[in-house]
Amino acid sequence: MNLLISNDDGIFALGVRTLANTLAAAGHHVTVVCPDRERSATGHGLTLHDPIRAKLVESGFHPTIQAWACSGTPSDCVKLALGALLDAPPDMVLSGINHGSNLGTDVLYSGTVSAAMEGVIEGIPSIAFSLTSFTHQDFQPAADFARSLLAQLETRSLPHLALLNVNIPAVAADEIAGVVMTRQGVRRYFDTFEKRVDPRGKIYYWLAGEVLEEVSQEELEQAGMSGLKASGGDIEWFRNTPTDVEMIRKNYITITPLQYNLTCALGLESLQKWQQGYKKWAE
Known part of the structure; x- marks a missing residue:
């Protein structure tokens, strides 16, 4: 697969290098475009009033990987890659592996998730990967899971206009309890x-x-x-689906589908009841 990888921890972060090198060694064609410095918690910010610069990075990555350090945000990195640096759109956009979890409402602030979401906005299947610790340094189990997940996705497709938010517990590979599909919790x-x-x-x-x-x-x-x-x-099905916050505590890898459409359907339904009153006011 042709893969574009970004992150918010920066081009020199161990997480992105472990992910990119593992996938390149597995035979994928990998391009890396990451911020040139730490850009955590920048959300989906874009650079509008300053130039964006990109510089090739020539060390630290698998020899088949072309890597760029970008002066912009994580979302800038993906936009720049898709609009200027790549000759053709990738098969998938990956973000991470983030140093720290992105669970529940963390996704609203996360540069990691926003980089992947930028891919979805452009119509490209995308996945965000996070290791749930700020101190743990072994990213290999998370990278190995990413490799396994991509192997499955070569014969399956992701839901349309949805990204997968994947969180991996910061434990040894043999201590991971399994993989579970979850809904977004509250953090x-x-x-x-x-x-x-x-x-x-x-x-x-x-x-x-x-x-x-x-x-x-x-x-x-x-x-x-x-x-x-x-x-x-199906409300009962929803209630019986565990949250990402809950299952990470039990050492499960969690996979949560996210979307960029934030419309509150129930709120819209409620507000529509006001509509008649506004019509009378306008008259």
């Missing part, structure tokens, strides 16, 4: 800003906080079933 943070003073006596703030993963089942259902109810989906 809320208690965010606080630490007030500090720099050496010149000026005040600045540093974002800090702790993650809160224990949320009620009712809240999970409210967060996840807004579209399901309005579309006539």
